[in-house]
Amino acid sequence: MLNVLKIALRNLARYGRRTLLTSTLxxxxxxxxxxxxxxxxxxxxxxxxxxxxGVLGNLEVHRKGYVASIDSLPLNLNMPPAMVQKVEQVLDKxxxxxxxxxxxxxxxxxxxxxxxTSIRINGVVPAKxxxxxxxxxxxxxxxxxxxxxxxxxxxxxxxxxxxxxxxxLGDTVVLVATNLQGSVNxxxxxxxxxxxxxxxxxxxDGYIDINDARSLLRMTQPEVSEIAIRLKDPAxxxxxxxxxxxxxxxxxxxxxxxxxEVHTWAELxxxxxxxxxxxxxxxxIKIMLVSIVLVSVLNVMIMAVYERIREIGTIxxxxxxxxxxxxLFLTEGLLxxxxxxxxxxxxxxxxIYALHLRKIVFNxxxxxGLVLAPSVSVRDVVVIxxxxxxxxxxxxxxxxxxxxxxxPVRALSHV
Amino acid sequence: xxLIRAEQLVKTYRAGEVEVPAVKGVDFTIDAKSFVAFVGPxxxxxxxLLNMIGCLDHPTSGKLTVLDTxxxxxxxxxxxxxxxxxxxxxxQDFNLIPVLSVYxxxxxxxxxxxxxxxxxxxAQITRLLEAVGMAGQANKRPDQISGGQKQRVAVARAxxxxxxxxxxxxxxxxxxxxxxxxxxxxxxxxxxxxxxTFLFSTHDPKIMAEAEVLFTLEDGRxxxxxxxxxAEAAHA
Numbered sequence: 001m002l003n004v005l006k007i008a009l010r011n012l013a014r015y016g017r018r019t020l021l022t023s024t025l026x027x028x029x030x031x032x033x034x035x036x037x038x039x040x041x042x043x044x045x046x047x048x049x050x051x052x053x054g055v056l057g058n059l060e061v062h063r064k065g066y067v068a069s070i071d072s073l074p075l076n077l078n079m080p081p082a083m084v085q086k087v088e089q090v091l092d093k094x095x096x097x098x099x100x101x102x103x104x105x106x107x108x109x110x111x112x113x114x115x116x117t118s119i120r121i122n123g124v125v126p127a128k129x130x131x132x133x134x135x136x137x138x139x140x141x142x143x144x145x146x147x148x149x150x151x152x153x154x155x156x157x158x159x160x161x162x163x164x165x166x167x168x169l170g171d172t173v174v175l176v177a178t179n180l181q182g183s184v185n186x187x188x189x190x191x192x193x194x195x196x197x198x199x200x201x202x203x204x205d206g207y208i209d210i211n212d213a214r215s216l217l218r219m220t221q222p223e224v225s226e227i228a229i230r231l232k233d234p235a236x237x238x239x240x241x242x243x244x245x246x247x248x249x250x251x252x253x254x255x256x257x258x259x260x261e262v263h264t265w266a267e268l269x270x271x272x273x274x275x276x277x278x279x280x281x282x283x284x285i286k287i288m289l290v291s292i293v294l295v296s297v298l299n300v301m302i303m304a305v306y307e308r309i310r311e312i313g314t315i316x317x318x319x320x321x322x323x324x325x326x327x328l329f330l331t332e333g334l335l336x337x338x339x340x341x342x343x344x345x346x347x348x349x350x351x352i353y354a355l356h357l358r359k360i361v362f363n364x365x366x367x368x369g370l371v372l373a374p375s376v377s378v379r380d381v382v383v384i385x386x387x388x389x390x391x392x393x394x395x396x397x398x399x400x401x402x403x404x405x406x407x408p409v410r411a412l413s414h415v
Numbered sequence: 416x417x418l419i420r421a422e423q424l425v426k427t428y429r430a431g432e433v434e435v436p437a438v439k440g441v442d443f444t445i446d447a448k449s450f451v452a453f454v455g456p457x458x459x460x461x462x463x464l465l466n467m468i469g470c471l472d473h474p475t476s477g478k479l480t481v482l483d484t485x486x487x488x489x490x491x492x493x494x495x496x497x498x499x500x501x502x503x504x505x506x507q508d509f510n511l512i513p514v515l516s517v518y519x520x521x522x523x524x525x526x527x528x529x530x531x532x533x534x535x536x537x538a539q540i541t542r543l544l545e546a547v548g549m550a551g552q553a554n555k556r557p558d559q560i561s562g563g564q565k566q567r568v569a570v571a572r573a574x575x576x577x578x579x580x581x582x583x584x585x586x587x588x589x590x591x592x593x594x595x596x597x598x599x600x601x602x603x604x605x606x607x608x609x610x611x612t613f614l615f616s617t618h619d620p621k622i623m624a625e626a627e628v629l630f631t632l633e634d635g636r637x638x639x640x641x642x643x644x645x646a647e648a649a650h651a
Contacts, residue, residue: 003526010514314510317471318572319499319528322492408471412506 004324008331011304018300023340025296026388029289030344031351033384036285038352038374044278046370048234048265054135054198056265057101057228058237059244061087064261066226067268073107073120075180078223079260083251087227087260090247096240098232099131104213105225108177110157110206112165119161120205121175123213126150132230142169143193149207154192156207162194169194175208179217187216237264286384290391293337297395301333305399312403313411326404333396337389344388345381352376418580418612419445419468424477426463426635437463439635440477445614445628447579450606452626453616459632461616462584468614469502469582470494482579499528503573505583505602505615509565511557511572518544518553521571529576543571546608547601563594567601574605581605583615587622599625 012019052058066077079087084102091100104123109116122129126149130136137145141159150156155175157167167173169191176186189208197204214222231240241264248260266272305312315325352374360372426438438460445451453461466472467479470486471494479487482501489497498504503524511520521540525531531539544550547567552560560568566586573581583602587595599622602613615626623629631638 007512007514007527014514310508310510311512314504314506314512315523315527316495317469317498317504318524319495319497319502319576320524321495321499321528324527409466412471412510 001327004328004331005335008328008335011308011328011332012335015300015304015307018303019336022296022300022336023343026293026337026340026392027344027347029292030341030384030388031348033285033289034345034348034376034381035351035374037282037380037384038348038355038376039372040278040282041376042372042374044275045234045373047271048275049135050198051269051271052230052234052265053133054139055133056268057132058231058234058265059229059241060263060265060268061227061229061244061248062225062261062263064259067261067263073105073225075106075217075225078104078225079227081222083259084222084224084227086251087248090244091227091229094240094243094247096231096233096236098230099128100227100229101125101128101132102210102224103129103226103228104210104217104219104223105205106177106213106217108175108216110161110165111174111176112167112171113174115165117161117165119157119175121177121213122205122207123210124150124207125210129207129228132228134230139195139198140193141196143191150192150209152209152212153189154208155189156193156195157191158195158204158206159197160204161206162191167191175216177216179219181218183218185216185218187212286387289384290387293340293388293391294395297333297336297392298398300336301329301396301399304332305329305403308403309406309411309414312406313408313414316406316408317412322404325406326400329400329403330393330396333392333400334389336396337392340392341385341388345385348376349381416447417444418447418449418482419443419614420478420480421468422478424464424467424479425475426460426467426472427475436635438467438474441632441635441637443630443637445612447612448606448610449612449628450603450626451612451614451628451630452623453614453630453632454618454623454626455632456618460635461618461632464632465582465584465614465616468580469504470498499524499576501579503576503578503581503611505566505569505573505581505586507585507588509557509562509569509589511565511568513557516554516556517549517560517568520557520568521575524572524576539575540571543574546605547571561594562590563597566590566594566598570598570601570605574609574611577609578611580612580614583613585617586615587617587619592621595619595622596625 063077063079066074069077091097101124106121108119108121110119127147130147130149136149155173161167171191172188173191174186174188176184178184231237241262244262248262249258251258251260253259266275312325355372355374362370362372421441421443423440423442424438425440428435428437441464453464455461463472467474468481470489474487478485484497486494486497512523515523518540521543522536525536525539544553547570549564549567549571552564557565587598590598603625605611606613617623
C-alpha cells in the first residue's frame with residue numbers, strides 16, 4: 001500500500017499545476033464552508049440569545065393547553081400553587097438549570113388618566129426574572145438598570161406605549177384588569193422604566209411585581225401562568241427538554257393525565273424559522289462544496305486516466321492486477337481530497353483564531369458591543385473533512401474503475 | 416522442453432459487421448530457452464500472435480498452451496496473474512513509467528505485481544542493472560536517458576520477476592542499427608545467463624539474422640520455421 005501511495009504521489013506531482021489547481025479549489029471550498037459555519041454559528045448564537053436571554057428563557061413550562069390559547073392569555077389555565085410547587089421541586093433537582101422565573105400573565109387596560117389602551121402584563125419576581133432573563137435590564141432605555149428590576153407598585157412599560165400615551169418616568173398610571181370571575185379591578189403604578197421593544201412574542205409586554213399582579217387579579221391563591229427557565233448550557237436544550245418532559249409527566253390531573261407541557265424557545269418564537277434558514281443555508285453551502293469537490297476531482301481523474309492510457313496498458317500488460325490499478329487511481333483522488341481538506345481546515349482554523357484575536361465588535365438589536373466569536377466544533381470539522389474526502393474518493397471511482405478495466409492491447413495501441 | 420504449443424490458432428477481429436481475420440490457423444511449438452523471432456510485413460499477424468501468447472488477447476479458436484497452461488481459458492484477472500508470474504514484456508516505445516527512476520521502473524513489477532521484500536528486490540535490481548549496463552544510471556528518469564538505454568531498462572524490467580518468457584514487440588524499431596544490435600545482444604546474453612525464452616517480432620531483415628528460430632508470417636499464416644544452425648549448436 002505504501003508503494004501505491006508513493007507512486008500516486010509522484011503521479012500527482014507529475015501534473016503539478018493541475019494538482020495544485022484542484023487542491024486549491026478543494027481548499028477554498030473547505031475554507032468557505034468552515035468559515036461560513038463558524039460565522040453563521042456565531043450570529044445564530046447571538047440571535048438565539050436575543051430571544052432566550054431577552055424575553056423567553058430557554059424553556060417554558062405551562063399548564064396543558066395554555067400555549068394553544070396564549071394570545072388570549074387565559075387566566076383559567078394558570079397553575080395552582082401545589083402544581084407550581086411540584087414543578088419547582090423538579091427544577092431544583094436539575095443541575096443543568098441556572099435559574100427559573102414564575103410569571104403571571106394577563107391582559108389589562110392601561111391608562112394615563114386621559115387616554116386608555118390595552119397592554120399585556122407580566123407579573124414577575126424581579127430578582128428571579130433578572131436571573132432568568134439577564135438581558136432584561138439591557139432593554140431599559142429609560143430608568144435605572146440597577147437591581148432590583150422592579151419594586152411593588154412600579155411598572156416597566158414598552159417604549160411604543162410610552163410614546164403613544166406620552167408617559168414619562170415617574171408618572172402614575174392605572175392598570176385595570178378583569179379577573180377569572182369577571183370582576184374588574186384597578187391599581188395605580190409608578191413608571192419605573194421604559195423598555196425597548198424586543199422581537200418576538202412578549203417583546204412589547206409590560207412588567208409589574210408578581211404580588212401586584214395577583215392583587216390586581218384578586219387571586220385567592222398564588223397562581224402562576226408560566227415558568228421561564230434558563231439553562232447553564234444552551235447546548236443542553238434538547239436533553240433538558242426531554243428530561244423535563246419525562247419528569248413533569250408525573251404531575252397529573254384527577255384522571256391521571258399529565259397537566260403540564262414544556263416548550264423550547266424555538267417552539268414559542270416564530271424566529272426559530274430564521275435559525276432553521278441559517279441551518280438550511282449551511283446545508284446548501286455544504287452541497288456546493290461537495291459539488292465543487294466532485295466536479296474538480298472527477299475532471300482531474302478523467303484527464304489523468306485519459307492522458308495515461310498507454311501507461312495503464314503497460315502496467316496492465318506486465319501483470320499489475322486490476323484491483324491494484326484501481327487502488328492506484330483511487331489513491332490519487334484520495335490524496336487530492338486529503339491534501340485539499342487538510343490545508344483548507346488549517347487555513348480556516350487560523351482565520352477563526354485571527355478573528356478571535358481581532359475581536360470584531362458590533363451591535364445587534366438590544367445587545368450592544370457584541371463580539372463576533374466564530375467557532376467550529378470538532379464535529380463540524382470532522383464531518384466536513386469526511387464529506388470532502390469521501391467525495392474525492394467517489395469522484396475518482398469511475399475513472400479508476402475505467403482504468404482497471406482497460407483492455408491492455410487497446411491501451412497499448414492508444415496514440 | 417516445449418514452452419509454447421499452438422494448434423490451429425485463429426484470431427478474427429470484428430469491425431462492425433465485417434470480420435477481419437488476423438491469424439488464420441497456425442501451428443507451432445517453441446522450446447524453452449530459445450531465441451525466437453516472428454517476422455513478416457505489417458499486418459501479417461505478428462503482434463496479434465504475440466498478444467495471444469502474452470495472454471493480452473484471446474484466440475477466436477484453436478488451442479494455445481503456454482507453460483502447460485491453456486491460456487485461452489484464463490479470465491482477465493487470471494491472465495494478469497499469469498503474466499505477472501511468468502512473463503515479461505518489452506515494447507517498441509519502451510513504455511517506461513515517466514515518473515519513476517530507472518531503478519524504480521525495474522522495481523515496479525516486484526512491488527506492484529509480485530510484492531518482493533525490499534532486500535531481495537535490491538539485490539535483484541542491482542544484478543539486473545549491472546547485467547544491462549545501466550548501473551550508473553539508476554537514479555535517472557526515463558527522459559534523462561537515450562532510446563537504447565531505455566530499452567535496456569525495459570529488458571531489465573521484463574526480467575525482474577525471473578520471467579520464463581519475455582515477449583518483445585518490435586523492440587528495435589525505434590533504435591538505430593547499432594543500438595538495435597546491442598539490445599538484441601543483451602537479450603541473447605540474458606537468455607544464455609538466465610535461461611529465459613525470448614520471443615520478438617520484427618520486420619527488419621538484419622535483425623532477423625540474429626534470431627535462432629524464425630517464424631515467418633504472411634497474411635495471418637505461418638510459412639515456415641527456420642532454425643538457425645548456431646542455435647542448434649548453442650543448445651547442443
